[in-house]
Amino acid sequence: MQFHGYQDLRSRLLSGELTCEQVITDYLQRIESSRDDNIFTAVFHDEAMARARELDNKLQRGEEPGKLFGMPIAIKDNISMKGAPLSCASKILAGYESVYDATVIERMLAEDAIFVGRTNMDEFAMGSSNENSAIGPVPNPYDKTRVPGGSSGGSAAAVAGDLAMVALGSDTGGSVRQPAGFCNIVGLKPTYGRISRYGLVAFASSFDQIGLLAANCDDAALVLGVIAGKDEHDATSSHHDVPEYDTTMDHVSIEGLRIGVPRAFFPESLNADVAGVVKAGLKKLEEAGAELVEIDLPESDYAIAAYYILVTAEASSNLARFDGARYGYRSPDSPDLSSMYVNSRTEGFGAEVKRRIMLGTYVLSAGYYDTYYKKAQQVRRVFQDKYREAFEKVDVIFGPTSPFPPFGIGDKMDNPLEMYLADVFTVPASIVGMPAISVPVGFDSLGLPVGVHLICNFFEEGKMLGIARHLQTLCQTVPSN
Amino acid sequence: MSVTKENVAYIAELARLKFTDAEQEKMTSELNMILHYIEKLNEVDTEGVEPLSTIHDQINVLRADVEHTPLSNEEALRNAPDKQDRFFKVPKVIG
Numbered sequence: 001m002q003f004h005g006y007q008d009l010r011s012r013l014l015s016g017e018l019t020c021e022q023v024i025t026d027y028l029q030r031i032e033s034s035r036d037d038n039i040f041t042a043v044f045h046d047e048a049m050a051r052a053r054e055l056d057n058k059l060q061r062g063e064e065p066g067k068l069f070g071m072p073i074a075i076k077d078n079i080s081m082k083g084a085p086l087s088c089a090s091k092i093l094a095g096y097e098s099v100y101d102a103t104v105i106e107r108m109l110a111e112d113a114i115f116v117g118r119t120n121m122d123e124f125a126m127g128s129s130n131e132n133s134a135i136g137p138v139p140n141p142y143d144k145t146r147v148p149g150g151s152s153g154g155s156a157a158a159v160a161g162d163l164a165m166v167a168l169g170s171d172t173g174g175s176v177r178q179p180a181g182f183c184n185i186v187g188l189k190p191t192y193g194r195i196s197r198y199g200l201v202a203f204a205s206s207f208d209q210i211g212l213l214a215a216n217c218d219d220a221a222l223v224l225g226v227i228a229g230k231d232e233h234d235a236t237s238s239h240h241d242v243p244e245y246d247t248t249m250d251h252v253s254i255e256g257l258r259i260g261v262p263r264a265f266f267p268e269s270l271n272a273d274v275a276g277v278v279k280a281g282l283k284k285l286e287e288a289g290a291e292l293v294e295i296d297l298p299e300s301d302y303a304i305a306a307y308y309i310l311v312t313a314e315a316s317s318n319l320a321r322f323d324g325a326r327y328g329y330r331s332p333d334s335p336d337l338s339s340m341y342v343n344s345r346t347e348g349f350g351a352e353v354k355r356r357i358m359l360g361t362y363v364l365s366a367g368y369y370d371t372y373y374k375k376a377q378q379v380r381r382v383f384q385d386k387y388r389e390a391f392e393k394v395d396v397i398f399g400p401t402s403p404f405p406p407f408g409i410g411d412k413m414d415n416p417l418e419m420y421l422a423d424v425f426t427v428p429a430s431i432v433g434m435p436a437i438s439v440p441v442g443f444d445s446l447g448l449p450v451g452v453h454l455i456c457n458f459f460e461e462g463k464m465l466g467i468a469r470h471l472q473t474l475c476q477t478v479p480s481n
Numbered sequence: 482m483s484v485t486k487e488n489v490a491y492i493a494e495l496a497r498l499k500f501t502d503a504e505q506e507k508m509t510s511e512l513n514m515i516l517h518y519i520e521k522l523n524e525v526d527t528e529g530v531e532p533l534s535t536i537h538d539q540i541n542v543l544r545a546d547v548e549h550t551p552l553s554n555e556e557a558l559r560n561a562p563d564k565q566d567r568f569f570k571v572p573k574v575i576g
Contacts, residue, residue: 099556192536235542305519325571327560337574346499361496377532379525433536
């Protein structure tokens with residue numbers, strides 16, 4: 001059972017050619033047969049089947065179907081869904097069960113979506129390969145010896161393998177976009193504040209955004225339209241109106257589009273094979289009538305340096321709540337309160353999480369605040385000012401999603417800094433808070449997926465999705481299934 | 482700037498984490514590698530630049546100060562590692 005995107009599935013459901021029960025049965029069977037790939041941390045078999053039947057009945061009763069009627073969706077294991085387990089792929093949350101619905105879940109349920117399961121990830125969304133997971137790595141669907149990217153590696157692999165039509169992820173510095181690039185799908189990080197984070201486990205609060213992974217831009221736009229917008233439970237959610245994304249997308253034309261091509265995104269260290277595929281995509285846009293504009297942006301290395309000060313500082317504070325007292329893992333070796341804290345955290349957190357808590361605690365400790373944290377916040381403003389300036393001259397900023405193709409499982413686990421550099425092209429958009437998307441544009445000489453990374457100005461998700469859709473069409477990477 | 486093994490032991494104490502001697506050794510060299518990379522930031526001229534702490538234009542979003550119960554006592558205690566009556570139970574503080 002295969003579909004040309006959600007509209008195809010929807011029309012076949014509404015015409016009565018198929019039922020939600022048949023569709024979900026099919027998806028659950030595929031999930032079952034991919035079990036060895038470790039993509040899901042939990043599968044909602046019975047719940048999804050019950051909901052499918054309930055939706056079929058709803059349609060039979062003649063009630064109006066919701067915007068996401070029957071859409072099979074996977075959620076990253078750091079988004080709360082009442083009554084379901086939530087682990088953040090960490091031992092410290094083993095056995096935890098959410099006691100409320102995230103706003104995004106509530107809004108999708110109200111539009112008749114069906115959740116099929118929770119997906120594997122780097123522990124607490126810290127990583128670029130999905131290897132920092134307490135339940136083990138996930139193979140890349142295009143080469144099982146390689147990583148699917150991270151931290152939303154399970155969500156990307158789920159959509160790439162058609163185990164879900166759309167998956168929710170979270171993106172702090174590239175955690176939706178980089179795995180989307182590695183798995184040949186679309187990955188969208190919206191403007192900071194566009195989607196409520198109520199119910200998303202916090203990692204770095206001035207960066208975290210819920211994002212979307214989908215096979216095509218239309219499906220991503222549809223779901224974005226449902227979950228975006230003001231939420232009284234999240235003070236950082238934006239009150240900007242949510243536009244009709246499909247209409248905005250339809251108005252985007254490549255003819256006369258000004259594409260900013262910064263040297264900062266094409267350094268000498270960029271993998272030549274990746275550069276070739278990315279530039280071929282750019283050429284197609286130029287041939288379709290776009291104007292290429294050279295722009296000057298600060299080197300992305302500075303964004304990485306500022307990023308790892310700010311996110312580790314915020315993480316060290318956000319993860320202080322995991323102390324063994326109220327929820328999560330408590331060490332059996334807890335004779336007094338102090339040892340309960342220390343032993344629960346030491347036994348519960350994995351290596352990368354500890355490394356980031358340590359770095360963040362250090363940069364915030366007495367005497368170093370100005371040197372690190374304040375300096376990084378100043379650099380953050382320098383970046384934001386430069387990007388604002390760039391958008392006076394261009395409509396979109398173009399570059400590769402990743403400096404190299406998907407790497408081998410284990411290749412970067414001994415060198416944390418090398419792993420951090422995997423996000424060199426995705427972090428700047430997170431530093432400035434603007435929306436960005438990874439679009440599949442082709443394959444390198446080894447047959448590994450290559451993604452193009454587009455950044456637009458604040459709240460221009462519709463325009464960005466429109467450009468991305470054109471690019472996907474020009475590069476013929478819209479799945480034919 | 483670099484950290485010593487003693488610094489790492491002190492930071493671990495602040496972060497409520499414990500490391501073996503070998504782990505402390507490894508953490509020291511990893512943190513120094515990352516801190517060395519971070520020094521790049523000194524190349525960026527930030528003289529007189531106001532630090533950026535709020536990403537968008539909404540500052541001080543307020544809501545009505547109305548009492549409500551987002552979680553019942555029972556729900557709040559559902560994931561407790563140990564509890565007694567209506568309370569979280571933890572080991573004694575003073576030995």
